[in-house]
Amino acid sequence: MQPVLNIEDIKRVEAGLTNVGVSISELMHRAGTAAANEALRLAHPQGAVVLCGLGNNGGDGWVAAEELLSKGVEVYAVTPVEPDQIKGDLARVVAKSAQVAGVSIVVAPPRELLEGLLSDADVAIDAMLGTGFRGVPRAPFDIWIDCLNGSDVQVVSVDVPSGLSAQTGLAEDACVAADLTVTMLALKPGLLSDDGRDACGAIVVAPLAEQTERLVLEADPVAWRADLDDYDSVLRPSSSTDDKFRRGSVLVVGGSSRFPGAPMMAALAAARAGAGYVTLAVPAAIAPVVQSQMLEIPVIALPCEADGTFSAKAAEAVAELAAKRTATVVGPGMRVSSGTVGVVSALLGTPVPLVVDADGLNCISRLTSNALDDFPELLRRDSPLVLTPHRGELGRLVGLQDTPPASLTAAMEAARRIVWSDGGSELCVVSKGSATACVSVDAAFLPKPGPAALATAGSGDVLGGIIAAYLARSNVEADDLPVLAAYACEVHGYAGSIAAQRVGANAVMAHDLIDAIGLAEDALLDQVNAAVTGMGEKN
Structure with missing residues (x-):
């Protein structure tokens, strides 16, 4: 059986991990690395585009971009703002680290430029909007989602396809149609139902820490995904x-x-x-x-x-x-x-x-x-x-x-x-x-x-x-x-x-x-x- 947790319970697991010494920074680095590794397995890419949001999900994307670069992949990180203008402290730190490492950064690209980048890439990582997202994606992410879905590139979503509610499985507007979703810590109900069934593609759970299994069970899963x-x-x-x-x-x-x-x-x-x-x-x-x-x-x-x-x-x-x-x-x-x-x-x-x-x-x-x-x-x-x-x-x-x-x-x-x-x-x-x-x-x-x-x-x-x-x-x-x-x-x-x-x-x-x-x-x-x-x- 695979446990399924509500989003609020996922937050409890994250808090539990910090209490046992696994920092939010370490979780972000492990999440980004997990996403990069799955992208490498999926597409064996020579070129990649990472679409980064402004929160911790975007931080995961910056880590993934730096990890892909270290593996010899040509990487473009697409961001709405310059790395030093990102408001979240941790996301800003990992963005600047990726910049120093040599990741090519594209700030607020026009649609034609983004479409060109995606057409030349072997894989794209969707790290725009995370599990806390609700409602309708706003600019520029609505345009980025449209460009991504209109391309032929293979897509890996980090935690949840952007535009999809990880809790309800509903998308009020367009959401990313991923080939693979790397979700962190445990399955979420929205990945398994309604719009999530078409949006997520294959799903890989990245536990991120050895203490995760115990903490997930203690969080009292809302459901269990049956195994054969x-x-x-x-x-x-x-x-x-x-x-x-x-x-x-x-x-x-x-x-x-x-x-x-x-x-x-x-x-x-x-x-x-x-x-x-x-x-x-x-x-x-x-x-x-x-x-x-x-x-x-x-x-x-x-x-x-x-x-x-x-x-x-x-x-x-x-x-x-x-x-x-x-x-x-x-x-x-x-x-x-x-x-x-x-x-x-x-x-x-x-x-x-x-x-x-x-x-x-x-x-x-x-x-x-x-x-x-x-x-x-x-x-x-x-x-x-x-x-x-x-x-x-x-x-x-x-x-x-x-x-x-x-x-x-x-x-x-x-x-x-x-x-x-x-x-x-x-x-x-x-x-x-x-x-x-x-x-x-x-x-x-x-x-x-x-x-x-x-x-x-x-x-x-x-x-x-x-x-x-x-x-x-x-x-x-x-x-x-x-x-x-x-x-x-x-x-x-x-x-x-x-x-x-x-x-x-x-x-x-x-x-x-x-x-x-x-x-x-x-x-x-x-x-x-x-x-x-x-x-x-x-x-």
Whole structure:
């Protein structure tokens, strides 16, 4: 696992390092050297341009420029002001050191000159705006960012691509599109989500000091980036003695006359994800249509209203069905009505692993008047419960329907309101978005995000089915629930990549994901096994 720290916590780590004798000056020199070394590895440059801001991030750039020069690289440091006019004491000192060492300095260049410098360089180092940046880049940095993005040069960003918020992952205007980001001390949430996913390129963490790991852990990471070896033993290994019952059974509850396809996709995904037996319960009005499409999966017709949604009479039947299954998923396509709210309420009272998705979540919002965190008793149970909201659904659950979470950190805060009000390890909120967080009362896991191809109708129904199948197949304790959910998200992401290769990145539909689930799981398991074997050899 890799720790992820909020920006304020990064400052605490920096203060902790100074307390143990690692000065800010030493940190700046190590950061600049780390950036220079990564630039050398990336581009093997003969010529480089370093774009320096006016703060400590710019100081890192001046150090990087001097380090590159010492390695025989022709370096131009671009700065808004002369080195002796830089207001920050430390940044001014390292800038003047680079000047004395022979780094060529270009002060406030016109656009044409900067474009010429970049066209002649092999690598550019972006050290303009650091982790404290918020808002919109001002001149000259807005122009420099535009020039950098318009060039063909390979770009290394120091700590965070300039123009991007390292906390939220959002860019209010243009930001640097880096090939590589060298971030200091620990990962930050904004590098992993939203605009950060496209802006950062590859990410390298430079710890800078041997005490960093301890101080980062003491800072209480806001989340953990999952590594492949974290998924070892999440699922019970397959055996030649397995039968369909040993592989677990899944009940899918959902559908309506308006949305008959959603529960079918969840059921097919559960089957493709290895559940031995899948049953689909739908309103009687759509049962014939659904049954005609589901050759391998039994379909049960339940009482419904005239509008094709579940009636209140379906609640008792659904609870009885769920009690006979290993795991249940409820919500895809079933709409929100008094009857569907009753169905969800009945399932929450059953002692079986449960995944609540889509309209199942909206039923909970209606049941709690958009204040789920005020009704913790609703979610308290002895068996696993996984909620899978996207940001809009998450906002409705906690009273933020008008201003849903707009970033990964905001989504994690909203999810924590739910899990902390419940207080039990049996609950996990899978907050879906450009970066997904699997949040429990103890930790938040960030699985590797999938491709943009996942942004298609029905993709969430597929994920719900995968999670339900893995709950049915697994032998994990409640404490490991977010790891299991993160694993399911990564398989879902791999399926998106496989589907995109087959049909094209913009052509993927939900059924394409379903067809790729098995191959995706095999590929991920191969990587997990390789990672674990590699660790064993190193140890």
